Amino acid sequence: MNHLPNDTLAQELLRQIDLLKKEREAVILAHNYQPPEIQDLADYTGDSLELSRIAAKTPAKVIVFCGVRFMGETAAILSPDKTVLLPVLEAGCTLAEYATADQLRAMKKKHPDAVVVTYVNSSAEVKAETDICCTSANAVQIVQSVDRHRPIIFVPDYNLGHYAAKVTGRELILWDGCCPTHALLSTFAVAAARKKWPGAQVIMHPECKPETLELADFVGSTSGMLAYAKAQPAGASFIVGTEVGLLHRLQNENPDKVFHVASDYLICPMMKMTTLKDVKVSLEKMQYVVKVDESVRVRAKAAVDAMLQYTGAVAKKS
Numbered sequence: 226m227n228h229l230p231n232d233t234l235a236q237e238l239l240r241q242i243d244l245l246k247k248e249r250e251a252v253i254l255a256h257n258y259q260p261p262e263i264q265d266l267a268d269y270t271g272d273s274l275e276l277s278r279i280a281a282k283t284p285a286k287v288i289v290f291c292g293v294r295f296m297g298e299t300a301a302i303l304s305p306d307k308t309v310l311l312p313v314l315e316a317g318c319t320l321a322e323y324a325t326a327d328q329l330r331a332m333k334k335k336h337p338d339a340v341v342v343t344y345v346n347s348s349a350e351v352k353a354e355t356d357i358c359c360t361s362a363n364a365v366q367i368v369q370s371v372d373r374h375r376p377i378i379f380v381p382d383y384n385l386g387h388y389a390a391k392v393t394g395r396e397l398i399l400w401d402g403c404c405p406t407h408a409l410l411s412t413f414a415v416a417a418a419r420k421k422w423p424g425a426q427v428i429m430h431p432e433c434k435p436e437t438l439e440l441a442d443f444v445g446s447t448s449g450m451l452a453y454a455k456a457q458p459a460g461a462s463f464i465v466g467t468e469v470g471l472l473h474r475l476q477n478e479n480p481d482k483v484f485h486v487a488s489d490y491l492i493c494p495m496m497k498m499t500t501l502k503d504v505k506v507s508l509e510k511m512q513y514v515v516k517v518d519e520s521v522r523v524r525a526k527a528a529v530d531a532m533l534q535y536t537g538a539v540a541k542k543s
């Protein structure tokens with residue numbers, strides 16, 4: 226179902242966005258956790274890996290990244306010749322704030338042989354101190370790819386690192402960070418959801434806590450959950466343990482299936498900041514330009530490029 230509002234004001238905003246987009250030769254990207262109307266407006270929706278790949282390849286001159294800061298930074302790291310705009314200046318990521326470059330440098334000193342694997346939910350400065358980045362879609366693969374004789378520092382999400390360690394059997398040096406939205410999903414909430422919707426499969430994001438993940442029928446990134454749901458038979462139902470924004474795409478792409486959010490707390494306030502007006506103003510005033518210092522960018526790009534060889538599909542919206 227399309228969630229683009231049809232009141233006069235919204236229609237006028239959409240018309241202006243369309244004109245400005247052409248004028249600026251812009252492409253609009255929206256993360257799977259953005260509000261429904263922003264996802265519907267975007268040229269592409271996806272996870273951060275898919276959107277980074279689109280950002281790297283697009284012929285557009287301007288990229289409006291409807292998401293949070295680290296995502297805009299990743300696009301700017303990959304596409305220095307383009308202007309990347311983040312419509313909301315304050316849209317940050319609490320998880321990314323758990324690690325600073327200074328802290329990571331100190332950790333590297335303690336473990337000089339270690340390979341640093343950094344989740345893309347991190348600042349450009351932290352990426353610049355990294356050997357290889359990962360996303361939730363490829364964390365297991367990336368960890369597996371590291372020489373077995375080298376220790377691995379995994380930054381900044383403890384829960385994703387714990388999950389990757391469990392699946393791969395590798396011992397990781399874990400960072401003490403988490404996504405407060407996913408970490409809030411409790412075993413009690415999942416048990417209550419199962420009771421409320423018996424027969425529904427529980428699908429969950431690896432940013433959830435280890436004890437909560439134990440209760441999942443399937444664990445995956447947002448793109449992983451989309452692919453999993455698609456492969457299930459018509460009539461299947463799901464309890465979804467990730468940010469509520471994903472339910473919009475899940476339901477749109479699977480009208481014959483039913484999706485329930487696992488908890489009403491699964492809302493990322495940062496992801497929900499973007500409005501249609503912000504997108505319009507962003508294109509009009511060319512704000513807020515995401516800038517990454519060139520010496521940081523070059524080193525961060527090496528870590529992102531190292532990840533990008535582990536492919537991710539690019540989904541063009543119909």
Ligand code: CIZ
Binds near residue numbers: 271360361430
């Ligand atoms: O990698 C991403 O985009 C995030 C933050 C979650 C996911 O699984 O898509």
